Amino acid sequence: MPDMPPLLAELVATLPLPTLAIDHSERIVALNPLAQDLLGKGVVGQHFITVLRQPTLVDAVEQCLADRMPRKAPFLSSTGSGDITYEVALQKIAGTGTVILSFQDVTHLAQAGQMRRDFVANVSHELRTPLTSLMGFIETLRGPARDDAAARERFLGIMTGEAERMNRLVGDLLSLSRVEAQERVRPTAKVDLRNVLHTTLRNLTPLADDNGVVLHHDRGDLPLMIRGDSDQLLQVFTNLIENAIKYGGSGQSVEVTATTSDRDPALRAPAVRIVVRDNGAGIDPLHLPRLTERFYRADSHRSRALGGTGLGLAIVKHILNRHRGRMKITSELGKGAEFCVILPLDTDTA
Known part of the structure; x- marks a missing residue:
């Protein structure tokens, strides 16, 4: 195994990123535990090509060894949970023939792009x-x-x-x-969800009448106080109830119910559940996990024909995230669909 200056070896071992060193003989002379987890054991002393393998990074190492100019190159790895993208910074140490490679995980940037x-x-x-x-x-x-x-x-x-x-x-x-x-700014105003639901149902009654749909609702007798943005909450329930009216089918009914719990299992805290249920054709369970993605449609032709943009449920998801809420969607083909919104109750007001 090639000799490596003890100080440099110790420095590589302490760096917070996966890091390795390649000397003038083109062999790996040191790597830290993080790099060992990434590249495997027993790589010290091996030629870097047999370990790194990926042509873009191999070319960058060869050029850096030749001209001593710093470079960056991508490196792709995979785990059981998915692919990982690294940006590798290459820097030659002045006065030596050694090149240091540092691997930075930029998967989130690649995904965002x-x-x-x-x-x-x-x-x-x-x-x-x-x-x-x-x-x-x-x-x-x-x-x-x-x-x-x-x-x-x-x-x-x-x-x-x-x-x-x-x-x-x-x-x-x-x-x-x-x-x-x-989304990251939590609302502070006190809102009674019963008033929000009342406004939503009043606004959508003409649409329900035009579509031959009957609206049934049970909002309870007690205030449903939460910390929230009333305009955004109105947008949430308008979207859900309007979808239920449009997709539920003429001659059917849409039920809107509100229930409270001292300790809801989804939030592990006092919460209110607003359930919007239609009795239409339902949604294939295959589509349920992706319904809140932007532009995802379970039935694109029907959605466009009914005026949908494919963004409504994505907007609902972000609003509920801001309110520290959850949404659960359940459906079976031929048995309608149920959208359950779970929001934390304002216990101070209660």
Whole structure:
């Protein structure tokens, strides 16, 4: 095994990141316990190519040994729980032929970058469809349908619908941005959830009537006091009850119930549970874990036809996170769906 200065070996051992040293003979001469966990045991004395293997990092090591310039290179690893992305910093020690490699876990940055790319792609896709439709109708109205009054009225109606769809999407994007910005700021105002539910049900009664849906509710007789943002809570229950009305089906009913517990198992504290249940076609359990993801739709065609943007439940999730709440979704095909919102009670007010 190549000789390694004791001081440098001790320094490598104390560094907080996975770190190893490669000398002028291109062999690994020292590594700390974190690097040993990453690369395995028995690597000291081996040629670095047989240990690191990944071409981009191997090239960076060879160049650093040759020209002594610091570099950075990626290194990918995998565990039982998933892939890990490292950024490796390479630095040659002045006056020696030794290169130090430090591995920093940047998985969260890689995931955030991928989320941004996916988000931009989804928004572009959602906007492209109505924009393409609008451009096509405008071209038709300027050309073949210029003097066709009936076609003009029909096309203008469709164009209005597409414009409203884009407006809803932009509105939900702005709402999601605001909610995410406030997510770590816990609300302090005292709110009675019974009043929030009363306002929500009153606002949605005309929609329920238009869809032939009957709203049943049981909000109890006692105040349901929590610390919250009444506007955001109104947004939560408007979203859930409106979805239940639209997806529950004509001739069905939607039940909204509120119950309290001195120690709710989900929060391990006094809490209120608001359950919104419809009696529609239900949701395949396969989709349930992903329903709160941005732009995820269990039935994309039906969701778009009903005016959904794919962001509603994502907004609900972030609002509930701000209120230290939870949401549980249960459903079976043919047996409707149930959305249960769990929020901590304000015991001081009680």
